[in-house]
Structures are given as C-alpha cells and as structure tokens.
Amino acid sequence: MSASVTIALDAMGGDRAPAMVLRGADLALERYPDARFLLFGNEAQIAPILAKLPRLKQAAVLHHTDEVVLDDAKPSQALRTARRSSMRLAIEAVSSGAADGVVSAGNTGALMAMSKIVLKTLPGIDRPAIATLFPTRRGESVMLDLGANVECDADNLVQFALMGNVFARTVLGLAQPTVGLLNVGSEDLKGNDEVRAASARLRDGTIPLRFHGFIEGDDIAAGTVDVIVTDGFTGNVTLKAIEGIAKLFSEALRASFQHSMMARVGYVFARVALKKFAMRLDPRRHNGAMFLGLAGIAVKSHGSTDALGFANAIGVAIDLKINGFLQKISDELARLRQPETAMAGVEPQPSAAL
Amino acid sequence: MSASVTIALDAMGGDRAPAMVLRGADLALERYPDARFLLFGNEAQIAPILAKLPRLKQAAVLHHTDEVVLDDAKPSQALRTARRSSMRLAIEAVSSGAADGVVSAGNTGALMAMSKIVLKTLPGIDRPAIATLFPTRRGESVMLDLGANVECDADNLVQFALMGNVFARTVLGLAQPTVGLLNVGSEDLKGNDEVRAASARLRDGTIPLRFHGFIEGDDIAAGTVDVIVTDGFTGNVTLKAIEGIAKLFSEALRASFQHSMMARVGYVFARVALKKFAMRLDPRRHNGAMFLGLAGIAVKSHGSTDALGFANAIGVAIDLKINGFLQKISDELARLRQPETAMAGVEPQPSAAL
Numbered sequence: 001m002s003a004s005v006t007i008a009l010d011a012m013g014g015d016r017a018p019a020m021v022l023r024g025a026d027l028a029l030e031r032y033p034d035a036r037f038l039l040f041g042n043e044a045q046i047a048p049i050l051a052k053l054p055r056l057k058q059a060a061v062l063h064h065t066d067e068v069v070l071d072d073a074k075p076s077q078a079l080r081t082a083r084r085s086s087m088r089l090a091i092e093a094v095s096s097g098a099a100d101g102v103v104s105a106g107n108t109g110a111l112m113a114m115s116k117i118v119l120k121t122l123p124g125i126d127r128p129a130i131a132t133l134f135p136t137r138r139g140e141s142v143m144l145d146l147g148a149n150v151e152c153d154a155d156n157l158v159q160f161a162l163m164g165n166v167f168a169r170t171v172l173g174l175a176q177p178t179v180g181l182l183n184v185g186s187e188d189l190k191g192n193d194e195v196r197a198a199s200a201r202l203r204d205g206t207i208p209l210r211f212h213g214f215i216e217g218d219d220i221a222a223g224t225v226d227v228i229v230t231d232g233f234t235g236n237v238t239l240k241a242i243e244g245i246a247k248l249f250s251e252a253l254r255a256s257f258q259h260s261m262m263a264r265v266g267y268v269f270a271r272v273a274l275k276k277f278a279m280r281l282d283p284r285r286h287n288g289a290m291f292l293g294l295a296g297i298a299v300k301s302h303g304s305t306d307a308l309g310f311a312n313a314i315g316v317a318i319d320l321k322i323n324g325f326l327q328k329i330s331d332e333l334a335r336l337r338q339p340e341t342a343m344a345g346v347e348p349q350p351s352a353a354l
Numbered sequence: 355m356s357a358s359v360t361i362a363l364d365a366m367g368g369d370r371a372p373a374m375v376l377r378g379a380d381l382a383l384e385r386y387p388d389a390r391f392l393l394f395g396n397e398a399q400i401a402p403i404l405a406k407l408p409r410l411k412q413a414a415v416l417h418h419t420d421e422v423v424l425d426d427a428k429p430s431q432a433l434r435t436a437r438r439s440s441m442r443l444a445i446e447a448v449s450s451g452a453a454d455g456v457v458s459a460g461n462t463g464a465l466m467a468m469s470k471i472v473l474k475t476l477p478g479i480d481r482p483a484i485a486t487l488f489p490t491r492r493g494e495s496v497m498l499d500l501g502a503n504v505e506c507d508a509d510n511l512v513q514f515a516l517m518g519n520v521f522a523r524t525v526l527g528l529a530q531p532t533v534g535l536l537n538v539g540s541e542d543l544k545g546n547d548e549v550r551a552a553s554a555r556l557r558d559g560t561i562p563l564r565f566h567g568f569i570e571g572d573d574i575a576a577g578t579v580d581v582i583v584t585d586g587f588t589g590n591v592t593l594k595a596i597e598g599i600a601k602l603f604s605e606a607l608r609a610s611f612q613h614s615m616m617a618r619v620g621y622v623f624a625r626v627a628l629k630k631f632a633m634r635l636d637p638r639r640h641n642g643a644m645f646l647g648l649a650g651i652a653v654k655s656h657g658s659t660d661a662l663g664f665a666n667a668i669g670v671a672i673d674l675k676i677n678g679f680l681q682k683i684s685d686e687l688a689r690l691r692q693p694e695t696a697m698a699g700v701e702p703q704p705s706a707a708l
Binding site for chain 1: 426428490491505536537538543545546570571573574575576586592594595597599602607610614616617622630
C-alpha cells in the first residue's frame with residue numbers, strides 16, 4: 001500500500017466543483033496518505049480553496065485551464081471542441097503516463113467518449129462498460145453495463161462478464177466469483193436473443209469463469225451472484241430505479257419518526273442503530289462508477305455527490321491501480337486469444353440455472 | 355358500488371393455494387359485500403376449507419376440476435394440454451359471460467397465453483401488457499409492460515401509453531394523467547431506436563394524452579408521471595429489482611433495531627410509526643398485475659402472496675369492472691381508428707422534456 005499512486009482530477013466537474021473535488025481529494029489523503037494528485041481546472045477558483053487545504057496542497061500539482069465541458073454538452077460536441085478542457089487534460093495525463101488514473105464528476109457521456117478516444121479500448125474488447133459496486137444482503141456485488149451501451153449484442157455481454165469477473169477477482173479479492181446474466185426469468189428459454197446467445201457462450205466452457213446462469217431483478221439486492229451482467233439500457237434504468245426507491249424509503253422512514261411524540265422519543269433511543277443503518281445504505285459509500293475495458297483507469301463520480309462521495313470515487317481509482325486490474329485483465333484477454341491455454345486458468349463451473 | 359360483480363378464481367394457483375385463494379376471497383367480501391365468486395379447482399381440497407368460511411360459501415359457486423397448470427409449465431404446453439385446468443376454466447368463465455373478470459396466482463406465462471387465446475386482444479392492440487400500481491412519493495403510478503413482451507417496437511410502446519392513460523383516467527380517476535417513457539436520459543437523442551420513435555409518435559399530437567417525455571429510473575419512485583411506459587424486459591427487471599431492494603431495506607432496518615439494548619427500547623416507542631411506515635410500503639397492498647389490452651378483465655396475483663394480498667388482487671379486478679375500464683378503452687381505440695374525431699377528447703399537451 002505504500003507505493004505512491006498519482007490520480008488526475010477534473011477539478012471543474014460536478015455540481016459543487018471545484019470545492020467538492022478539492023475537499024474530496026483532501027479527505028482521500030486520510031485513507032491514502034501517499035497519494036498524489038494532478039488538478040486540472042481554473043486556477044483563480046482553485047487556488048484560494050487549495051490555500052485552506054495545506055495537506056492537499058503538499059500532495060497536488062495544479063494545471064490551469066479555462067475550458068470546461070458543460071453538463072449538457074453532447075459527447076460528440078465535447079470531443080470536437082473541448083480539447084483544452086479540465087476533463088480532457090485530466091484524461092490525457094493518464095495516456096501520457098503522468099497519472100495512474102483519472103476521476104471526474106462531470107458529464108458522463110463526454111467522459112466516456114473522450115476516454116475511449118484518448119485511452120483506447122483494450123485488445124479483445126469491442127466496447128467499454130460502466131461498472132459499479134452495489135451493497136447486497138451478502139456484501140457487495142459488481143454490476144455492468146450501467147449505460148455506456150444502450151444496445152448490446154451477445155459478444156458485448158460476454159465481454160462484460162469477462163471484465164466483471166476479473167474485477168471481482170482482483171479488486172474484491174474473490175477466488176472464484178460467480179457471474180449472472182440479468183433476465184426476466186431463470187429458464188433457458190426466457191429473454192431476448194442477445195441474452196440467450198450470451199448465456200450459451202458463457203456456458204460452453206471456453207471462457208474460464210463461474211457462470212451461474214440467468215438471474216432476475218430481485219437477485220441484485222439478494223447478492224445471488226458476485227458479478228451482474230446486463231445491457232446498458234436495463235442497467236441504467238435499474239440502477240437509477242434502485243437509487244430512487246432507496247431515497248423514497250429513507251424519506252418515508254424519517255417522516256414516520258416525526259409522526260408522533262412517542263415516535264420522536266423512540267428515535268432518540270434508536271438513533272445509533274438508525275445511523276448505522278443509514279450508513280450501510282449511504283449512496284456516497286458506493287460512489288464511483290468504473291469505466292472497464294479501457295487501456296487506462298477512469299472513474300466517474302456522481303455529479304451531485306459531496307466531498308465524502310468524491311473521496312470514495314478517488315479510492316475506487318486507487319484500488320484499481322493498487323490491485324493491478326489493468327495488467328490482470330490484459331493477461332486474461334491475451335490468454336483468451338490463445339485458446340489452447342485458455343483452460344489453464346480458473347476451472348469453468350457450468351452451474352445449473354437458478 | 356352496489357352492482358354485483360362476479361369474479362372467476364383459479365383456486366389452485368399460487369404457493370399456498372387453495373387455502374390462500376379462499377381466505378383472500380373471503381377477505382375481499384369485507385370491502386365488496388356484493389361480490390360473487392366462481393371457484394375452479396379440486397373439490398376435495400376446496401370443500402373442507404369452504405365449510406369453515408360461511409360468508410364466502412354463501413357468495414361462491416364451486417366448479418370441480420382435477421387439472422392444474424403447473425408452475426414450471428411452458429405457456430405453449432399449458433395451452434395445448436391444460437384445457438380442463440382450473441386456470442383455463444376460470445378464464446373461459448369470463449369469455450362466456452358467466453364472470454366479469456378472472457384472478458389467478460398461478461403461472462404468469464400460461465395465464466397470459468391462455469387469456470390471449472380465450473379472451474382475445476382488443477381491436478387496435480397488437481399485444482397485451484402487464485401493468486401494476488406502484489407507491490410513489492406523490493401517491494400511486496401505473497407502470498407497464500412488466501414482462502408480457504420482452505421485445506417491443508415503437509407501436510407496442512405507443513399502445514401501452516394509450517392503455518395506461520385510459521387506466522389512470524378510469525381507475526385512478528385522474529382527469530389528465532401524465533405519461534412518461536422510461537429511458538437512460540431525458541434528452542431527445544438518448545436511448546434506442548424504439549423509445550425514440552415511440553416518443554416522436556407520442557409527441558405528434560395524434561394520440562390525445564399528456565406526454566411528459568422521457569423519464570429515468572429514479573422518476574419511478576419520485577412519481578414524476580402517472581403512467582410509466584417501458585418494454586417488458588426493462589419493466590420486469592426494474593420491478594423485481596425494486597422489490598428486492600425494498601426487502602433488503604426492511605431486513606436491514608429490523609436488524610439495526612436488534613443491534614443494542616437502546617435500539618430495542620427505541621423500537622418499543624417507535625413501533626406505531628414503524629408499522630405505519632411498513633404498511634405504506636407493504637407489497638401486498640400493491641398486489642395484482644393487470645393484463646391490459648384484452649377483451650376481458652384478467653388479473654395476476656403474486657404466487658407467493660397471502661390472503662390479504664390475494665384479496666387486493668380481487669379488488670383490482672372488481673375496480674376495473676366497476677370503473678368501466680373495458681368500455682372506455684374500447685371507445686378510445688375506436689376513436690383513434692377514426693382520425694377526424696381523435697382530437698375531440700383530451701387536449702394533447704406537448705410538454706417539454708424533463
């Protein structure tokens with residue numbers, strides 16, 4: 001853990017940037033005291049905040065730029081025009097080798113488009129995917145794609161399974177993670193052509209991973225599998241739907257405690273337990289969507305997050321670097337291109353459907 | 355409310371059938387004392403339970419059959435072989451006019467396939483959809499399709515919008531319900547070809563409804579629109595994901611209250627508020643998925659529900675009948691086939707995107 005990791009930060013991305021980004025980086029130094037940061041953004045706005053954060057100032061180098069990618073910019077437009085933007089320069093710091101990874105809370109589509117162009121996709125991967133960690137009954141699962149690809153064919157889904165599997169092994173430290181494909185039912189005949197074809201490919205044993213089979217929506221929270229694979233349309237809608245219901249749940253709970261004098265007394269006694277509960281489901285603890293399949297580490301933070309959430313997104317990027325994710329996924333992909341040695345890895349376990 | 359409604363019940367469908375079905379019907383009589391039931395199922399199993407439910411016995415006629423549709427039967431197989439099944443006979447009671455609607459907690463695919471064959475789809479509807487009510491921050495919204503059609507084109511989505519709109523007007527009693535199309539973002543260019551084409555059709559003013567535009571996953575719980583339209587794949591996964599997270603949330607909350615002596619004391623004081631909270635989000639209160647687009651009323655109950663949940667599903671069928679849903683949707687569809695009068699209905703309101 002003592003090796004120094006350098007992260008490039010888009011200091012201008014996010015609803016409360018740049019203050020939120022800088023405070024987040026400062027907070028990340030508590031967990032990763034050896035981390036270093038390259039900050040890209042408007043010096044006039046950043047310098048006064050940095051002056052009040054001496055620990056971060058010591059660990060960071062500021063690169064001024066006037067340009068920013070607007071939240072409503074189209075990816076194609078950002079690609080053409082925002083060549084000197086804080087986002088683009090931060091990504092280029094990774095491709096040049098100056099930084100080990102990039103974190104931005106800015107425009108997701110622009111960040112993905114620029115990352116694809118600047119960092120390139122890994123050999124063997126057609127399209128990168130957005131992945132995130134989810135709290136489940138059993139612990140944490142990784143889910144992908146969350147919106148990078150609204151239409152996916154079977155090949156894309158198989159590649160997502162492969163990337164998620166390597167991620168779960170390296171970052172979550174699981175020896176043989178289980179992988180499930182999201183569908184409307186667990187039987188072989190369920191679903192559309194894409195998921196059925198992907199399932200057949202994942203079952204045939206050529207890809208060394210433990211394929212659980214199809215899973216359904218309620219298996220996400222149940223933690224039935226370690227890796228949840230789906231297309232970007234379903235993944236995006238599902239993730240946001242879950243966030244929405246979690247928010248409604250928290251609000252309804254709070255309202256129910258304000259409901260009567262007795263309930264308010266109860267709240268005083270139950271406060272510690274409720275805080276523990278809220279912490280476990282705090283979305284800030286799970287902030288930081290990873291762009292997997294790129295030849296570089298890129299992490300997207302929620303635009304509306306605060307410093308604590310942004311610090312967690314930085315932690316995700318640092319963990320990917322420390323755990324050697326890029327090297328391991330490259331090795332795995334190279335092994336798959338040489339079929340004779342593909343079976344030397346994890347024993348494939350053709351498990352029964354749910 | 356005094357008009358007598360007759361509901362055909364598949365007494366053998368559901369995990370705890372027939373007892374759960376019969377107790378559910380008995381419970382439904384509290385809210386709908388004039389309701390009548392046709393029970394289809396195994397007399398040897400049903401009669402002893404019915405003997406203990408004198409109120410239901412008075413209101414019900416039992417039709418014996420030995421056959422049942424198994425939970426794992428394929429729809430095509432059930433169609434061919436289960437011609438004397440409790441499910442099929444209950445559906446046929448609707449097509450013959452003996453009953454006003456059918457409720458089953460059995461195999462969803464078989465129920466949909468048999469309902470399509472026996473009841474037929476309404477003129478102007480290519481494919482029926484499964485719809486349900488959702489608790490939201492604002493109250494309740496209706497969402498469809500929840501799994502009848504894993505692949506949907508723009509025409510299907512437009513028809514779902516139309517059916518959901520009539521449902522919200524007649525059953526929810528909303529004068530001008532808002533309709534939203536689930537997507538990965540709110541901008542016009544987001545999403546796949548199907549949702550973009552459906553959105554263009556819903557905006558062009560030929561269909562008299564208030565189209566809000568695209569909505570995202572978190573708009574479901576927020577109650578941004580009254581009618582949420584999506585394809586059956588996304589709808590099914592999203593609905594089950596929400597159910598899964600709600601269950602996890604309840605469990606985590608319970609665990610946090612068992613966490614310490616103080617928390618347990620707090621629970622005693624907060625009990626009423628927490629019960630109120632749990633009741634608001636109780637899935638049994640929202641049990642009963644409606645098959646919309648058929649020339650008859652068919653409602654699917656969760657297979658794992660209890661008597662209270664089943665009573666609510668019966669209530670959904672009765673409400674559809676009482677509110678004249680079938681007549682109103684038929685009128686609306688007939689009006690659309692005569693374009694010159696289509697605009698005479700609700701004023702279309704081309705609202706801005708989110």
